[in-house]
Amino acid sequence: MPSLPFLLGQLFDGLSLASILLLAALGLSLSFGLMRVINMAHGEFLMAGGFLVYVAQQIAPGAALAFGLPLAFLGSALLGAALEILLIRRLYGRPLDTLLATWGVSLALQQAARNLFDPTGVAVTAPEWLSGSFTLDAGPLSGLALAHVRLFIIALAVVVLLAMMWLFGRTRIGLHIRAVNQNRAMAAALGVDTRRVDLLVFALGSGIAGLAGGALALLAPVTSTVGQSYIVDAFLVVILGGLGALRGTALAALLLGILSALGESVTSNSFAKVLLLLFVIAFLQFRPKGLVATRSRALEEA
Amino acid sequence: MRRSWVLSVLPSIVVFIVLLFAPLYLGAYNLMLSGRFLSLGILAMGIVLVWGYAGVLPLGQGVFFGLGGYALAMHLKLAALPAGELPDFMQWNGVEALPAWWKPFASPEFALAAVVVVPGLVALALAWLVFRRRMTSVYIALITQALALAFATLLISRQGTTGGFNGLTDFQTLFGAPLGDERTRLWLHVATVGLAALAYYLARTLAATQAGRLVRAVRDGENRVRFLGYSPAPYKILVFVIAGVFAGLGGALHTLHAGVITPEAVGVVPSIYMVVWVAIGGRESLPGALVGTVLVNLAKDALSSTWPNAWPYLMGAVYIGVVRAMPRGLAGVVESAAAWLRRPRTAPAKPPAADLPVADTEATSHG
Numbered sequence: 001m002p003s004l005p006f007l008l009g010q011l012f013d014g015l016s017l018a019s020i021l022l023l024a025a026l027g028l029s030l031s032f033g034l035m036r037v038i039n040m041a042h043g044e045f046l047m048a049g050g051f052l053v054y055v056a057q058q059i060a061p062g063a064a065l066a067f068g069l070p071l072a073f074l075g076s077a078l079l080g081a082a083l084e085i086l087l088i089r090r091l092y093g094r095p096l097d098t099l100l101a102t103w104g105v106s107l108a109l110q111q112a113a114r115n116l117f118d119p120t121g122v123a124v125t126a127p128e129w130l131s132g133s134f135t136l137d138a139g140p141l142s143g144l145a146l147a148h149v150r151l152f153i154i155a156l157a158v159v160v161l162l163a164m165m166w167l168f169g170r171t172r173i174g175l176h177i178r179a180v181n182q183n184r185a186m187a188a189a190l191g192v193d194t195r196r197v198d199l200l201v202f203a204l205g206s207g208i209a210g211l212a213g214g215a216l217a218l219l220a221p222v223t224s225t226v227g228q229s230y231i232v233d234a235f236l237v238v239i240l241g242g243l244g245a246l247r248g249t250a251l252a253a254l255l256l257g258i259l260s261a262l263g264e265s266v267t268s269n270s271f272a273k274v275l276l277l278l279f280v281i282a283f284l285q286f287r288p289k290g291l292v293a294t295r296s297r298a299l300e301e302a
Numbered sequence: 303m304r305r306s307w308v309l310s311v312l313p314s315i316v317v318f319i320v321l322l323f324a325p326l327y328l329g330a331y332n333l334m335l336s337g338r339f340l341s342l343g344i345l346a347m348g349i350v351l352v353w354g355y356a357g358v359l360p361l362g363q364g365v366f367f368g369l370g371g372y373a374l375a376m377h378l379k380l381a382a383l384p385a386g387e388l389p390d391f392m393q394w395n396g397v398e399a400l401p402a403w404w405k406p407f408a409s410p411e412f413a414l415a416a417v418v419v420v421p422g423l424v425a426l427a428l429a430w431l432v433f434r435r436r437m438t439s440v441y442i443a444l445i446t447q448a449l450a451l452a453f454a455t456l457l458i459s460r461q462g463t464t465g466g467f468n469g470l471t472d473f474q475t476l477f478g479a480p481l482g483d484e485r486t487r488l489w490l491h492v493a494t495v496g497l498a499a500l501a502y503y504l505a506r507t508l509a510a511t512q513a514g515r516l517v518r519a520v521r522d523g524e525n526r527v528r529f530l531g532y533s534p535a536p537y538k539i540l541v542f543v544i545a546g547v548f549a550g551l552g553g554a555l556h557t558l559h560a561g562v563i564t565p566e567a568v569g570v571v572p573s574i575y576m577v578v579w580v581a582i583g584g585r586e587s588l589p590g591a592l593v594g595t596v597l598v599n600l601a602k603d604a605l606s607s608t609w610p611n612a613w614p615y616l617m618g619a620v621y622i623g624v625v626r627a628m629p630r631g632l633a634g635v636v637e638s639a640a641a642w643l644r645r646p647r648t649a650p651a652k653p654p655a656a657d658l659p660v661a662d663t664e665a666t667s668h669g
Contacts, residue, residue, distance in 0.1 A: 032440075036440070087622065087626075095439075095440050096439060097629060100359075100577065100621065100625050101622045101625040103621065104617070104620075104625070105618060105622065108619070111611065115611060228570070232444075232447060232448050232570065235444040236444070236448055238444075239441055239445070268459055269455075269459065270460075271456065273455050274452045274455075274456055277449060280448070281432070281445060284432075284441070285431065285435055288436060288437055
């Protein structure tokens with residue numbers, strides 16, 4: 001039987017993994033819910049965020065985070081906007097084709113990263129105040145260590161989630177997004193500029209992925225394949241969470257992050273992945289539309 | 303009717319016969335390449351069935367390819383050993399006894415059956431789970447992709463029993479015949495062409511049956527098919543299982559031609575590449591898929607080693623271009639060109655309906 005501090009430590013790791021999954025999956029889930037588009041190049045926005053933090057560190061070594069994270073957000077958002085304008089809006093209504101075309105983009109972006117940066121990866125050094133950890137030396141939880149970096153990532157995810165909830169629930173643009181999400185034709189008829197909403201949501205989601213990449217850069221060197229290694233898990237989060245539902249995505253990220261961390265503590269890393277996939281498939285047997293399904297009486301759904 | 307059927311089947315027969323005699327005009331290396339590409343072509347035709355006909359994008363065909371490939375590779379590995387000894391990689395990894403699930407693969411009959419049965423059963427289980435619950439095609443694409451990731455990760459991590467990252471290689475004999483021998487190579491080539499032809503005519507025949515028509519009807523309007531009283535699930539499951547078996551067969555043949563199977567050939571990225579071949583060749587065309595597979599792989603063989611940096615850009619650009627400009631791939635381009643050539647030369651003063659051959663109206667109504 002593993003000790004309590006060990007289990008809590010695993011839980012904490014799971015929470016930080018869940019935070020990254022949430023940041024990576026938010027954009028996917030939003031654009032999937034809104035435009036029925038799956039963006040295979042989404043992982044490369046994550047990668048771009050990591051490289052942008054590295055660039056920020058080269059420019060201003062002291063302020064890698066304060067300068068790097070906004071840069072990662074903006075850079076990835078711009079990249080996302082460009083992709084939406086140049087490719088995705090031209091393939092509207094062909095979800096599987098979009099999936100394939102964006103995979104071509106992903107291939108090219110990865111190669112671009114290999115050409116621009118060191119192919120073996122570049123390292124970002126976390127600032128002083130993030131390099132330590134809270135350690136408990138006494139009491140029943142003695143031995144539990146919470147790394148500052150991971151705490152920072154969890155906080156980042158919570159802040160982003162709260163900001164999204166505010167944007168969706170309290171602002172005019174959020175109202176428009178929800179309207180398009182519920183019924184695109186009706187929203188357009190009432191004067192919502194659906195194209196602009198699409199573009200905005202896509203850029204926003206890409207920017208959040210960039211943040212995730214920036215956060216990941218604090219944990220491990222940034223390589224051209226960093227996006228690939230998270231994207232499949234992020235897809236699972238989207239599927240499990242349900243289409244375009246913020247709450248569902250958050251819940252699914254939490255569930256998958258913690259399950260995979262706990263799974264890794266009882267079995268091997270790779271076997272945990274298989275179990276996770278089986279869990280998602282089994283779950284969809286009972287709720288094919290994911291954790292939080294938007295109710296609809298429409299017959300044809302993408 | 304009879305004549306048009308002969309006309310439509312004749313080109314493929316000619317092509318397969320020309321391929322059969324490839325050893326007469328191809329060198330050893332090119333013969334190996336043609337064997338490899340034909341094996342991949344069998345898999346590609348399975349993708350046409352699932353993606354082009356049933357409208358479900360499979361992003362995990364590498365799994366079935368791998369199941370077939372590893373099933374045969376395990377037998378080849380055991381066949382190369384004196385009785386009672388362990389494969390080399392197991393010894394290096396400190397595995398002391400042959401795992402129980404390896405043991406049956408010592409029998410060639412079992413291994414041959416497993417090449418077809420194991421991918422078929424796994425495909426059946428997966429298809430049964432996802433198609434029965436009316437999951438959308440995007441979900442299925444992502445789930446099959448996750449399956450490919452899980453499969454490759456599992457193979458890499460179980461180094462002692464799967465050969466890990468290096469996979470299984472260093473085969474000696476196939477059913478007693480030395481693999482390096484020219485005669486064996488020749489028979490292998492004949493078997494590959496034969497199986498590719500078999501798969502082609504099987505898929506073609508299936509597409510022409512009522513089940514095949516229903517599969518395409520499901521693609522074009524699933525709910526309409528339901529309203530007409532059919533359940534779409536069995537038809538989707540059927541094509542998914544056939545595609546899985548094709549992939550397993552292709553994997554086994556490819557393992558024989560290439561002499562190696564690794565996790566690198568079965569994971570997420572190779573699985574997407576398999577779809578790329580079909581997209582370029584034409585997702586709704588069996589010959590198109592074969593041609594696309596051969597073309598892309600030839601290009602890869604020629605270019606990716608000379609310009610490793612440019613290859614991903616080229617592939618990415620071709621891919622975006624194909625999806626944007628020619629969604630029906632090369633086959634679509636050929637069909638459009640044929641239709642353009644056959645267009646009425648003069649201004650259509652009188653409608654040329656009565657004397658038009660059957661094949662023509664079929665070709666135009668299909669496009």
